[in-house]
Amino acid sequence: ALISMRQLLDHAAEHGYGVPAFNVNNLEQMRAIMEAADETDSPVIVQASAGARKYAGAPFLRHLILAAVEEFPHIPVVMHQDHGTSPAVCQRSIQLGFSSVMMDGSLGEDGKTPMDYDYNVDVTRRTVEMAHACGVSVEGELGCLGSLETGMAGEEDGIGAEGKLDHDQLLTDPEEAADFVKATGVDALAIAIGTSHGAYKFTKPPTGDTLSIQRIKEIHARIPETHLVMHGSSSVPQEWLAVINEFGGAIPETYGVPVEEIVEGIKHGVRKVNVDTDLRLASTGAVRRFLAENPAEFDPRKFLKASTAAMKAICKARYEAFGTAGNA
Ligand code: G3H
Ligand code: 13P
Ligand code: NA
Ligand code: ZN
Numbered sequence: 001a002l003i004s005m006r007q008l009l010d011h012a013a014e015h016g017y018g019v020p021a022f023n024v025n026n027l028e029q030m031r032a033i034m035e036a037a038d039e040t041d042s043p044v045i046v047q048a049s050a051g052a053r054k055y056a057g058a059p060f061l062r063h064l065i066l067a068a069v070e071e072f073p074h075i076p077v078v079m080h081q082d083h084g085t086s087p088a089v090c091q092r093s094i095q096l097g098f099s100s101v102m103m104d105g106s107l108g109e110d111g112k113t114p115m116d117y118d119y120n121v122d123v124t125r126r127t128v129e130m131a132h133a134c135g136v137s138v139e140g141e142l143g144c145l146g147s148l149e150t151g152m153a154g155e156e157d158g159i160g161a162e163g164k165l166d167h168d169q170l171l172t173d174p175e176e177a178a179d180f181v182k183a184t185g186v187d188a189l190a191i192a193i194g195t196s197h198g199a200y201k202f203t204k205p206p207t208g209d210t211l212s213i214q215r216i217k218e219i220h221a222r223i224p225e226t227h228l229v230m231h232g233s234s235s236v237p238q239e240w241l242a243v244i245n246e247f248g249g250a251i252p253e254t255y256g257v258p259v260e261e262i263v264e265g266i267k268h269g270v271r272k273v274n275v276d277t278d279l280r281l282a283s284t285g286a287v288r289r290f291l292a293e294n295p296a297e298f299d300p301r302k303f304l305k306a307s308t309a310a311m312k313a314i315c316k317a318r319y320e321a322f323g324t325a326g327n328a
Helices: 005-015 027-040 050-056 058-071 087-096 117-132 174-184 213-222 238-246 259-266 277-293 300-321
Strands: 019-023 044-048 077-084 100-103 137-142 188-191 227-230 270-275
Touching: 005 019, 005 077, 005 137, 005 188, 005 227, 005 270, 019 027, 019 077, 019 300, 027 044, 027 058, 027 277, 027 300, 044 058, 050 058, 050 077, 058 077, 058 087, 077 087, 087 100, 087 117, 100 117, 117 137, 117 174, 137 174, 174 188, 174 213, 188 213, 213 227, 213 259, 227 259, 238 277, 259 270, 259 300, 270 277, 270 300, 277 300
Parallel strands: 019 044, 019 270, 044 077, 077 100, 100 137, 137 188, 188 227, 227 270
Antiparallel strands: none
């Protein structure tokens, strides 16, 4: 059944687990997520980005998620809009039937320009008023995703600040977070702790200086009732980088957010963990390997099946590590 994010995250907080929120663009991802959830008895958050809507079209994405609900009626599913850039964008998703929306007022309507605190409060509060009237949950974001080493946001295209960010934008301030939640009434709060979108998060395995789990603890201590959200939480599996590069890819050395650091965050109020890049890497590695090893194959279902299996294994591992398993 389709449920709101608030319902799911309240349950997660009560029982001390986190929920991976996987981005979805196509059938294979949707199937991987649902089969993994089914086999681990996990509740699901699937999220659609602006890029996904551009790729697949909003009606296709919507029906893909509704098809998942129909095929797996025993699994609770949150249909979430990722990184909305204005109240109007969120309103359209609410009209389409999304049960949760993110109003990312940390950036402007272009999804690139860092905005000030008052703008963020204004657009987020307006979105909450509209969404709550429809029983839809809202995720807000305070602080900008980006590298504590370089001050850069990472991703070249898609959602992410353009240009260099100030150090104080890269770590969410606990006092400001308390004020923001009170002023806006958000159901969940995305925070900045040194992660960024995409595969290029850290040039070496992160330390406390580049990934601040400490900051999560400080924010959670200040607002223990607020459900915290980690963006840019792919772990960038070294084994999939190796497969991609073995079969013709060229991805330079790079590191993600270790699963055990996310698990530490979940002990301190993190309830939603956004993962997109890991499924992309697994899918690409599996397809490259399949086609290299089966050069005479030309039925896309064959290599897409390999893609689905690889993504499903990542989903299962996250459901198990985050404690989501057994909570459907
Ligand atoms: O917000 C970042 C997600 O990874 C979505 O990426 O805009 O390329 O679909 P995308
Ligand atoms: P990754 O790029 O680390 O998978 O993050 C995805 C994300 O935060 C989507 O909002
Ligand atoms: Na989101
Ligand atoms: Zn994000």
